[in-house]
Amino acid sequence: MILTKKRIRNINALRGVIKEGDKFTCGVKISNKFNEVLTKIGFSERLGAGESILPPSIFGPVSLYNAEGKFIVHKDKPKETAYRMAEWHWKEWHGPYDRVEQSKIVDVPYKRYPRTFVDPPSVEFTIFSTTNDERILIGPILEYNNANEQTIIHVVNLFLEIFGECQFFSENLDEIIKLPIKRLNWKILPPGQRP
Numbered sequence: 001m002i003l004t005k006k007r008i009r010n011i012n013a014l015r016g017v018i019k020e021g022d023k024f025t026c027g028v029k030i031s032n033k034f035n036e037v038l039t040k041i042g043f044s045e046r047l048g049a050g051e052s053i054l055p056p057s058i059f060g061p062v063s064l065y066n067a068e069g070k071f072i073v074h075k076d077k078p079k080e081t082a083y084r085m086a087e088w089h090w091k092e093w094h095g096p097y098d099r100v101e102q103s104k105i106v107d108v109p110y111k112r113y114p115r116t117f118v119d120p121p122s123v124e125f126t127i128f129s130t131t132n133d134e135r136i137l138i139g140p141i142l143e144y145n146n147a148n149e150q151t152i153i154h155v156v157n158l159f160l161e162i163f164g165e166c167q168f169f170s171e172n173l174d175e176i177i178k179l180p181i182k183r184l185n186w187k188i189l190p191p192g193q194r195p
Contacts (some may be wrong), residue, residue: 003166007062007157011149014168015042018144023171026155027138030127035160039135041125047135060156061162069120073113080114083107100163106145123155141171 001017028034030047039045042053047056062068079087127138139155142148157188161164 001168003156003160003168004164005160006031007160008153011144011152014144014152016022017168018099020145022144023141024144025138025141025169025171026152026166027136027160027169028158028165028167030135030137032138034163041162043127047127049127049129049135052124054124055158062157065118066121066123066154066158070114070118072118073115075113078112081109082112083109090096114157121151136167136169138169 003013005013027188030038038047040058041055043051049177054067055063055066084107085105086108087105090097091101094100097109103130124141125139128136128138132138137158142152142155
């Protein structure tokens with residue numbers, strides 16, 4: 001199954017495809033359309049099996065959180081004093097005609113809400129070769145359950161942000177195929193103006 005959304009907010013899209021407790025991984029099949037993105041991530045040009053890398057934070061908010069973490073701002077608590085460093089420049093008079101430029105680094109206080117740092121998940125991408133001699137780029141192996149819901153959402157959104165698509169593979173790297181759905185919609189009212 002290939003998912004081609006901008007992002008997902010819950011794992012409901014996977015409920016019919018992957019069973020509770022199954023192990024799977026997210027990834028993409030490597031093709032020519034991803035060459036530019038793969039070099040941006042930092043993979044070598046030969047894309048050898050076994051290469052693993054942490055994607056940089058240049059692609060968007062999900063990759064930024066994956067690489068650098070984030071802060072949770074507590075607006076329900078009173079503000080605290082924080083300091084930021086700034087470089088100040090000024091000119092001094094040394095005699096009637098002489099001016100000398102001076103500078104120093106100072107700490108400038110300001111008020112802000114308290115923050116808690118959340119460590120980055122640091123999801124790495126790895127290149128693997130399948131039995132069909134296809135190369136795929138995958139993330140970590142995940143177990144499908146409610147306890148891992150946030151991790152699954154993050155990994156899927158990371159692939160969607162960087163590649164624009166996400167594919168699901170079983171633990172032994174077989175492609176998980178979603179069966180076609182046959183909709184059996186009810187006919188509540190028969191056709192006509194006034195039945």
